[in-house]
Amino acid sequence: MGKVHITTFGCQMNEYDSARILDILTGLGYRAAAGREEADLLIFNTCSVRAKAQNKLYSFLGQLRDYKKTHPQVRIAVTGCLAQQEGRRMLKALPQVDLVLGPDALPDLPRLLPLVLEGRRMAEVKLEGQADLPLSGRRASLVSQVTVMRGCDNFCSYCVVPYVRGREKSRPAGAIADEVEALTAGGAREVHLLGQNVNSYRDEEGVDFPRLLTLLARIPDLLRIRFTTSHPKDLSPALMETLASEPKVMKGLHLPVQAGSDRILAAMKRGYTRTRYLDLVRRLRETVPEISLSGDIIVGFPGEKEEDFRQTMSLLDEVGYDFLFSFQYSDRPLTPAGVLPGKVSEEEKRRRLLVLQARQREISLTRHQALLGRVAEVLVEGPAKKGHGWLRGREAGGRTVNFAGPPGLRGRLIKVKLESATVNSLRAVRLTPLETIAAKDLG
Ligand code: SAH
Ligand code: SF4
Ligand code: F3S
Secondary structure (H helix, E strand, O other): OOEEEEEEOOOHHHHHHHHHHHHHHHHOOOEEOOOHHHOOEEEEEEOOOOHHHHHHHHHHHHHHHHHHHHOOOOEEEEEEHHHHHHOHHHHHHOOOOOEEEOHHHHHHHHHHHHHHHOOOOEEEOOOOOOOOOOOOOOOOOOEEEEEOEEOOOOOOOOOOHHHHHOOOEEOOHHHHHHHHHHHHHOOOOEEEEEOOOHHHOEOOOOOEHHHHHHHHHOOOOOOEEEEEOOOHHHOOHHHHHHHHHOOOEOOEEEOOOEOOOHHHHHHHOOOOOHHHHHHHHHHHHHHOOOOEEEEEEEEOOOOOOHHHHHHHHHHHHHHOOOEEEEEEOOOOOOOHHHHOOOOOOHHHHHHHHHHHHHHHHHHHHHHHHOOOOOEEEEEEEEEOOOOOOEEEEEOOOOOEEEEEOOHHHOOOEEEEEEEEEOOOEEEEEEOOOHHHOOHHHHO
């Protein structure tokens, strides 16, 4: 039977969808190819959030134009957000592409694929898919991802996601619990719940996100639950309480602010002010003092003046993120910001990004250093990059910790003492004695 190779761009939503695609194709008898040259079905699961991701795809597809002439049996499918955005236009513009499939049209793959194999070229980009598209046959990883909702209703003025992923849909809590149980039975110990705005999760029976967390925390072999992304405008006191009181819920929150100036926040249509955001952070730290915070920032939004940028810089200092993702603003089709005046030059955006990232590195290091001497609990994920005898894992806030120990500790919660820090990780010594762990488990 055929072999498939999937290239995934973009966010964890796409990683999850790629696993679903593989799931569907395995059901049709396909096997995963080791490399692109081995595959007779090439799938590109695409992202449209910034122009960079789009350019990368087009350069891949450009190279494949000649490849297909010498390998006429190969089929190329483009799925994901760019497929949704471009639809039939992509078939017209790129003769090497055989199938264009939007994120909600993935269940149509078994119906369309035989036609594509016969030589037809097709596009399917409807956007009214069901919310519940669980994975059945996938292998669990120690840390597994589970989508709890799809789409987004927020329409931030710069963002293409609501247009390419459609309206917000929450999966039924029962189906999510079933999937997490199956993953746990397969060896998962930590799950990451995914959604563009998990704080507005609500299924048809009225289960909200704090309740979903409580429900999942009852699964015996599951050790940890983490989630992303939390939109600041919907962060509720109930969620803060659950973060504080449920031991399995990790003490880390991704709470993207995007900008520090009220003028820009309003133009971005984020639905909160700087003061309100800082107030949330303050309350969060009162409720969960050890919380680790990460965020997203966009620099160079249309109309962003030097003074607005200064406000973003001062917000970084006031919040003290442990980790930050930062991006240069990129014009996206369909979005209102794409046609706003006051565009910031590429050069200036780049300058602002570098200034911001340099400052954040200092802040991250200081935040890490403040933890030294403390005891932390690490879920061991595997060997550390730095090599022999070292293990890598994460503490309860999601920070990376390296320490010396035997490989058999993988999948266990181990107590360590934090001893030194870099910008991106912490180094520690093990406190949990090996004698408490059965010899057969130490490998
Ligand atoms: N739902 C999440 C973010 C999803 S997109 C949230 O609301 O926080 C991930 C990040 O990409 C965003 O947080 C934003 O920082 C960035 N992003 C989105 N559109 C962008 C654009 N047009 N240009 C630059 N960065 C963008
Ligand atoms: Fe995009 Fe805003 Fe939705 Fe996040 S909340 S996906 S930034 S529209
Ligand atoms: Fe994700 Fe990119 Fe789509 S960030 S939702 S894959 S546009």
